Amino acid sequence: MTRTTGQAAPFELVLVSRELIKGQQSTKDYNINLNLDDQLASQSNLKELKPEEWSNQQPDKDDYHKPDRSTRNHSLTGFSSFGSHNSNEFATFIQGKDAYLSNHRLKELCEEDVRSFAEQSDHIEGFMLTTPSSNAFGGFAASFLETVRDDFIKHPIFTTSIISNSHDWKRPDTERSIQQRLLNDALTLQSLEELSSIIMPIQPPSSWDDHPKWTRFLRDDVPKRDTYSQILTTHLQSANSELREVDGLNSVTSQLNWRGDNKIAHLEGASPLLPPEHLEGPQGVQILKDSFKDFSVFPSSHGRKKKTARSGDPELRKPFAQYSIVRGYEDEELQRLGTVLEGTTALVEPLSVWVALPDPYPVLPSALPIYRSLIPTGRPLVIAPPPNPDPLSPAGLFGLPDPLFPTASTYFVQPRSVPILTTLSTSPSARFWLSHLSLGVKELVRVRSPFLWEYENGEYGIGRDGINECRERLETLADNYAEAHGTGRESGSESDGLDEDEHFPEEESDLDI
Numbered sequence: 001m002t003r004t005t006g007q008a009a010p011f012e013l014v015l016v017s018r019e020l021i022k023g024q025q026s027t028k029d030y031n032i033n034l035n036l037d038d039q040l041a042s043q044s045n046l047k048e049l050k051p052e053e054w055s056n057q058q059p060d061k062d063d064y065h066k067p068d069r070s071t072r073n074h075s076l077t078g079f080s081s082f083g084s085h086n087s088n089e090f091a092t093f094i095q096g097k098d099a100y101l102s103n104h105r106l107k108e109l110c111e112e113d114v115r116s117f118a119e120q121s122d123h124i125e126g127f128m129l130t131t132p133s134s135n136a137f138g139g140f141a142a143s144f145l146e147t148v149r150d151d152f153i154k155h156p157i158f159t160t161s162i163i164s165n166s167h168d169w170k171r172p173d174t175e176r177s178i179q180q181r182l183l184n185d186a187l188t189l190q191s192l193e194e195l196s197s198i199i200m201p202i203q204p205p206s207s208w209d210d211h212p213k214w215t216r217f218l219r220d221d222v223p224k225r226d227t228y229s230q231i232l233t234t235h236l237q238s239a240n241s242e243l244r245e246v247d248g249l250n251s252v253t254s255q256l257n258w259r260g261d262n263k264i265a266h267l268e269g270a271s272p273l274l275p276p277e278h279l280e281g282p283q284g285v286q287i288l289k290d291s292f293k294d295f296s297v298f299p300s301s302h303g304r305k306k307k308t309a310r311s312g313d314p315e316l317r318k319p320f321a322q323y324s325i326v327r328g329y330e331d332e333e334l335q336r337l338g339t340v341l342e343g344t345t346a347l348v349e350p351l352s353v354w355v356a357l358p359d360p361y362p363v364l365p366s367a368l369p370i371y372r373s374l375i376p377t378g379r380p381l382v383i384a385p386p387p388n389p390d391p392l393s394p395a396g397l398f399g400l401p402d403p404l405f406p407t408a409s410t411y412f413v414q415p416r417s418v419p420i421l422t423t424l425s426t427s428p429s430a431r432f433w434l435s436h437l438s439l440g441v442k443e444l445v446r447v448r449s450p451f452l453w454e455y456e457n458g459e460y461g462i463g464r465d466g467i468n469e470c471r472e473r474l475e476t477l478a479d480n481y482a483e484a485h486g487t488g489r490e491s492g493s494e495s496d497g498l499d500e501d502e503h504f505p506e507e508e509s510d511l512d513i
Contacts, residue, residue: 009033009034009035009073010034010035010036010131010132010137010162011033011034011035011130011131011132011137011140011141012031012032012033012034012128012129012130012131013031013032013114013127013128013129013144013145013148014029014030014031014032014127014128014129015029015030015031015114015117015118015121015124015127016028016029016030016124016125016126016127016128016243016244016248016249017029017030017117017120017121017122017123017124017125018121018122018123018124018125018246018247019121019122019123020122025246026246027125027244027245027246027248028070028121029070029244030070030071030117030120030121031070031071031072032071032072032074032110032113032114032117033071033072033073033074034073034074034075034076034110034137034140035073035074035075035076036075036076036079036080036081036090037075037076037077037078037079037080069120070117070120072109072113074106074109074110076090076099076103076106076140079095079099079136081135082134082135082136082169082177082180083166083168083169083170083171083173083177084169084170084171085169085170085171090135090136090137091135091136091177091180092135092136092139092180092183092184092454092455093136093138093139093142093183093184093187093188093455094136094139094454094455094458094460094461094462095136095139096135096136096137096138096139096140096141096142096143097139097140097142097143097460098139098458098459098460099136099139099140100139100140100143100144101143101460102459102460110144110147111147114147114148114151115151118151118152124152124155125155125156125244125246125247125248125249125250126155126156126157126158126197126249126250126253127148127152127155127156127157127158127249128157128158128159128160128240128243128244128249129141129145129157129158129159129160129192129196130159130160130162131159131160131161131162131188131192132161132162132163132164133161133162133163133184133185133188133189133192133201134162134163134164134165134181134184134185135164135181135184136184138161138184138185138187138188138191138192139184139187139188141159141188141192142187142188142191142192142195145157145159145191145192145195145196146191146195149195156197156198156249156250156253156254157195157196157197157198158196158197158198158200158243158249158252158253159192159195159196159198159199159200160199160200160202160236161188161189161192161199161200161201161202162202163185163201163202163203163204164181164204165181165204166181167204167205167225176451179444179449179451180451180454182437182440182441182444183441183444183452183455183467185437186437186438186440186441186470186471186474187455187462187470189201189433189434189437189474190470190473190474193263193264193477196263197249197253197257197263198252198253198256198257198263198264198265198426199263199264199265200264200265200266200267200296200424201264201296201433202232202236202267202295202296203295203296203297205224205225205228205229205232213287213290213291214270214290214291214292214293215227216291216373217272217371217372217373217374217380218231218370218371218372219369219370219371219372219412222368222369222370226368226370227368227370230367230368230370231269231271231293231370232295234269234271234361234418234420235267235268235269235271235295235420235422236267237361238269238325238327238361238420238422239267239325239422239424242323242325242355242422252323252424255321255323255350255351255353256320256321256322256323256424256425256426257321257426258320258321258350258351259320259484261480261484262320262426262430262480262481262484263426264426264430264433264434264477265296265424265425265426266294266295266296266319266423266424266425266426266427266429266430267294267295267296267422267423267424268292268293268294268295268296268422268423268425269292269293269295269420269421269422269423270288270291270292270293270420270421271293271361271418271420271421272328272371272374272378272379272380272415272418272419272420273291273326273327273328273329273418273419273420273421274287274288274291274380275329275333275337275379275380275419276333276336276337276340278380279337279340284340284343285340285343285344288340288341288343288344289344292421292423318346318427318428319345319347319351319425319426319427320351320425320426320427320428320484321347321351321352321425321426322345322347322351322352322353322423322424322425322426323353323355323423323424323425324341324352324353324354324355324421324422324423324424325355325357325421325422325423326341326354326355326356326357326419326420326421327357327359327360327361327419327420327421327422328357328358328359328360328361328378328417328418328419328420329356329358329419330358334356341354341421342354359417360377360378360417360418360419360420361378361417361418361419361420362416362417363378363414363415363416363417363418367414369412369414371412371414371415371418372408372409372410372411372412373408373409373411374411374414374415374418375415376413376415376416377415377416377417378415378416378417378418378419379419380408381408381411382408383408383411428481428482428484430481431477431478431479431481431482434474434475434477434478434481435474435475435478437474438471438474438475438478441467441470441471441474442471444467445464445467445468445471452464452467455467
C-alpha cells in the first residue's frame with residue numbers, strides 16, 4: 001500500500017488502485033485535491049503518514065524522490081472561505097454547483113484527471129471522497145461525484161462529509177449563515193447519499209465535561225479543539241488505511257450496508273486502547289465502552305432542551321453492522337482482549353468484523369503533545385501509591401500532591417505510538433441527523449426564510465420544489481431507519497429537531513468550545 005505525503009486539502013477525491021508491487025498485491029492512491037485561494041497558505045498541520053508506518057510492505061526509498069504523477073492539485077479562484085468576512089465567500093451549495101458546472105476549464109481538468117488515473121490503474125478498487133458539507137464545497141462535490149458515478153457505476157465510493165460551524169470564522173455568525181449551513185448540510189447529504197456507497201458525517205468538535213472518561217489520558221492544558229482534531233485525525237487515518245487495503249473498499253462498504261438502505265456510517269474510536277490487565281473483571285466491558293469517542297454523534301445527544309423518551313434508548317445505538325480495527329497488540333494479548341472486545345457489541349460475524357494488526361498507531365514528532373500518563377509504547381503508566389503522608393505536610397493537611405511522589409497524571413512525556421481501536425458502523429441513530437436536517441428545512445420553508453432565494457434562483461438554482469424534494473427525501477430516509485428499528489413515524493416528530501419553543505435550532509453553535 002503506497003500513499004502520498006503532504007497536507008490535507010479541504011476537498012479530496014482518491015482513486016484507489018490495486019497494483020502488483022514486487023510480486024505482491026497492494027494499492028496505490030491517485031489524488032485530486034481542490035483548494036480555495038486563501039486556503040493554500042493555511043493548510044492543516046496534520047500530515048499524512050508515510051506508507052511504511054502503516055504497512056509491512058516497504059516502498060523503495062527512491063519513490064520519494066520521483067516526480068509525483070499520482071496527485072493533481074487545483075485551485076478555485078475568485079472565492080474565499082465561508083466566514084472569511086470577504087464579499088466572495090464560498091458559502092452556498094448552489095455556489096458550489098455553479099463553480100463546477102460553469103467553470104468549464106476546471107471541470108474538464110477534473111474529469112480528465114479521473115480518466116487519466118483510471119487508465120494508469122491496473123484495477124480500480126473504488127473511490128474515497130472527503131469534502132466539507134456545510135459550505136459550497138458540498139455542491140461542488142455533488143456535481144463532481146455525479147460525473148464520476150456516471151463513468152464508474154459499479155465501483156464503491158466511500159464519502160466522508162465534514163460538518164462545520166463558525167468557530168474559526170473571522171466574522172460574527174449570523175442568522176443567514178446558520179440557515180445556509182443547515183441547507184448546505186441537508187442538500188449535500190441528500191445528493192451524496194444517493195451517489196455514495198457509504199457516507200460518513202463527521203460532526204464539528206463537540207464540548208465535553210471537564211473530566212469525561214474518554215479523556216482520561218489526554219492533557220488538560222492543551223486546547224480541547226486541538227486535542228479533538230488530533231484524536232479525530234488518528235481514527236480517520238486508521239479507518240482510511242484499512243479501506244485502502246486490497247478489496248477493502250468493496251468488502252467494508254458491502255458489510256456495513258448489507259441491508260442496502262443504510263448508507264450513513266459512524267466513526268468511533270478509543271485512543272489509547274487499554275491493555276487486557278486494565279479491562280479484567282466484570283466492569284471491563286463498560287470501562288472499554290467509556291473510552292470510546294463517537295465522532296459522528298447525532299443531535300439527539302447534544303443536550304437540546306427537549307428530547308423524546310426514545311432518544312435515550314440504548315437500542316437506538318445498536319448497530320446494523322460494524323467493522324473494527326484493533327492496532328497495537330500481539331496474539332497473546334489479543335486472546336485476553338477478545339472476550340472484552342466482543343462484549344461491546346451484540347453482533348456476531350458476519351455483521352461484526354474484527355481486524356487485528358500488531359503495529360500501533362505512530363505518533364509523529366510534529367504532533368501536539370496531547371497525551372499524559374502513558375509510557376513510550378502508549379500503555380498506561382502505573383506508579384505505586386506513595387506512602388502515607390506526614391499528617392503535618394501539605395499532602396496530609398490539604399490532600400495536595402507530594403512533589404516527591406508524582407502521580408501518573410502529571411507524566412507528560414509523549415509516547416512514540418499508541419494502541420487504538422477504530423470502529424466504523426451503521427445504526428438506527430442516523431435517523432436523528434436526518435430528522436434534524438429535514439425539520440430544519442421544513443421550518444425554513446414554513447417561516448418563508450428570505451435566504452431561500454439563494455438556493456431557489458439562478459442558473460443552477462433548484463427552486464422551491466427542489467427544497468421540498470430534499471426535505472421529503474431526508475424524511476423518507478429517517479422513516480426507513482425508524483422502521484428498521486421498529487419505532488415508526490414517532491422518530492420523525494418535531495422533538496427530534498426543534499427546541500421546546502419550536503424555534504429553528506441554532507445548528508452547532510451550542511457546541512463551540
